[in-house]
Amino acid sequence: MSIVSSLNALVGSLPGFWSPLVSALIKVVLVLAFVFGNEIMLIWLERKVCGRFQRRKGPMYVGRPEGWLQSIPDVVKLLAKEDIIPARADRWLFVLAPMVIMVPAVALFVVIPFGQGWVPRDLNIGLLYLVALGSFTILSLFMAGWGSGNKWSTLGAMRAVAMLLGYEVPLALSLVGVAMVAGSLSLVDIVHAQERVWFVALQPLGFLVFLVAAAAELNRTPFDLAEAEQELVAGYQVEYSGMRWAMFFVAEYASLIAISAIAATCFFGGWLGPFASGPWWFLAKLYFFIFFFMWVRWTFPRIRIDHMMELGWKFLLPVALLNIVLTGIGLALWG
Amino acid sequence: MAVLLDTWKAARSMVKGLGVTIREFFSPPVTVQYPDQRPRISPLFRGHPVLLSDETGKLKCTACMACARACPVDAISIESARGEDRKMYPRAWNLNMGRCLQCNLCVEACPFDALGMSTRFETAVDNPEGLIYDLETLAELGRTQPYSRVTVGQKLAGAEAAAPAAATGAGSREAGDSTDATRGGAAKEGEAR
Numbered sequence: 001m002s003i004v005s006s007l008n009a010l011v012g013s014l015p016g017f018w019s020p021l022v023s024a025l026i027k028v029v030l031v032l033a034f035v036f037g038n039e040i041m042l043i044w045l046e047r048k049v050c051g052r053f054q055r056r057k058g059p060m061y062v063g064r065p066e067g068w069l070q071s072i073p074d075v076v077k078l079l080a081k082e083d084i085i086p087a088r089a090d091r092w093l094f095v096l097a098p099m100v101i102m103v104p105a106v107a108l109f110v111v112i113p114f115g116q117g118w119v120p121r122d123l124n125i126g127l128l129y130l131v132a133l134g135s136f137t138i139l140s141l142f143m144a145g146w147g148s149g150n151k152w153s154t155l156g157a158m159r160a161v162a163m164l165l166g167y168e169v170p171l172a173l174s175l176v177g178v179a180m181v182a183g184s185l186s187l188v189d190i191v192h193a194q195e196r197v198w199f200v201a202l203q204p205l206g207f208l209v210f211l212v213a214a215a216a217e218l219n220r221t222p223f224d225l226a227e228a229e230q231e232l233v234a235g236y237q238v239e240y241s242g243m244r245w246a247m248f249f250v251a252e253y254a255s256l257i258a259i260s261a262i263a264a265t266c267f268f269g270g271w272l273g274p275f276a277s278g279p280w281w282f283l284a285k286l287y288f289f290i291f292f293f294m295w296v297r298w299t300f301p302r303i304r305i306d307h308m309m310e311l312g313w314k315f316l317l318p319v320a321l322l323n324i325v326l327t328g329i330g331l332a333l334w335g
Numbered sequence: 336m337a338v339l340l341d342t343w344k345a346a347r348s349m350v351k352g353l354g355v356t357i358r359e360f361f362s363p364p365v366t367v368q369y370p371d372q373r374p375r376i377s378p379l380f381r382g383h384p385v386l387l388s389d390e391t392g393k394l395k396c397t398a399c400m401a402c403a404r405a406c407p408v409d410a411i412s413i414e415s416a417r418g419e420d421r422k423m424y425p426r427a428w429n430l431n432m433g434r435c436l437q438c439n440l441c442v443e444a445c446p447f448d449a450l451g452m453s454t455r456f457e458t459a460v461d462n463p464e465g466l467i468y469d470l471e472t473l474a475e476l477g478r479t480q481p482y483s484r485v486t487v488g489q490k491l492a493g494a495e496a497a498a499p500a501a502a503t504g505a506g507s508r509e510a511g512d513s514t515d516a517t518r519g520g521a522a523k524e525g526e527a528r
Binding site (some may be wrong): 049 | 342349352353355356357359360361362364365366368
């Protein structure tokens with residue numbers, strides 16, 4: 001806490017327009033360090049967790065014990081690969097897509113409160129911002145799919161867009177219940193509202209809808225319809241290789257961290273804990289959700305596209321609406 | 336109501352599925368870190384044939400050619416000779432590992448129990464010439480390394496007594512199968528090569 005306040009005082013003492021600029025820069029660096037630091041960790045963790053679910057050991061040799069340096073050769077390998085742009089690709093779309101996808105993936109962290117006062121910027125429309133940015137990812141996926149000039153890519157991109165319509169609405173509606181109970185869209189206020197009881201207890205239905213819709217937003221198995229290697233080769237990623245492909249990969253992991261952070265913040269009380277509240281609680285919950293999403297990934301097979309639509313429109317949406325109605329009644333009676 | 340029931344069923348099966356995977360997660364991995372860690376080789380492992388010797392260290396083989404005839408892929412070539420004691424012995428007994436199927440038919444065919452199947456499994460070489468195992472090599476392997484002798488349809492008096500010593504593989508085999516000798520079983524299996 002004292003580090004943050006002294007840093008604030010130091011930055012505040014800077015003259016004129018330098019003060020907000022330097023403060024923003026420091027935050028950008030810290031957020032990027034957090035995202036990419038965790039990401040490097042996740043590349044290794046995913047392989048280890050996947051291995052254990054299949055009763056293997058995963059990487060063991062690069063960095064003993066347990067191959068903890070495995071991510072470094074992984075990254076070096078990707079960097080060393082040839083950069084291929086297909087002749088029939090739409091050059092601009094193809095090149096821009098991997099850059100565009102990084103924006104929402106990293107920008108999601110702007111409103112995430114890591115701890116008491118540890119929030120890059122406490123927007124009063126935090127939840128709205130998250131939902132809006134989350135659906136922004138689809139722009140890049142469609143750019144990539146369309147720009148590749150490949151039928152598998154286009155099919156993957158179209159699936160991604162169709163899926164977005166299916167899960168984004170229930171996802172937004174499941175968070176409405178949280179906003180209603182907290183009486184605010186700011187994530188900091190939402191965490192403070194959970195001081196007595198975590199919202200997972202007040203919003204169990206909303207939490208379940210959020211969990212399913214969020215898993216879909218991650219584009220990971222069982223909702224990896226847009227990639228679907230067995231049907232679409234790799235969907236919108238077919239033509240990407242080396243570092244360009246790696247950026248999609250990085251963005252996917254960044255959204256995994258972001259979605260887990262949102263789940264921890266909105267439903268599990270963010271940095272609040274039964275004792276010694278602080279960023280470590282936030283981190284523990286974050287990794288709990290990351291593990292949960294990995295667990296889900298290595299448990300369920302891919303859902304079919306029409307089943308996905310059905311799940312989103314015919315099941316999640318009504319349940320999310322029901323949750324809002326129940327929350328409204330609950331607030332009217334006991335609020 | 337049907338929707339609610341379906342939902343309940345789906346939710347239950349999903350939780351069950353998650354339970355199955357998390358159990359796997361917390362079970363010990365089955366991976367053998369191979370070059371660092373040696374795999375456990377069953378004493379009934381059937382590798383390539385090796386030449387067995389009697390107690391005095393003399394080869395049991397009489398160069399009768401039964402194995403060479405039984406071999407479906409002509410992997411065995413034998414040169415016979417008559418010794419000073421008027422008994423036949425193999426002057427050369429070459430096994431071509433490039434051809435050998437490790438099918439056990441030579442062991443089945445041998446009337447003198449002079450062959451066994453080695454439990455070696457690392458037979459890769461960097462030169463095709465290394466695939467030809469000569470008499471000295473095979474005799475040495477038969478004397479010093481573990482091997483298995485499992486023949487089909489052979490009734491042995493000591494089969495029941497031998498079964499527990501011959502590890503789990505013998506128990507699960509069909510009734511007609513029996514285990515002859517499995518020399519250097521559990522004690523040597525770890526270092527089998």
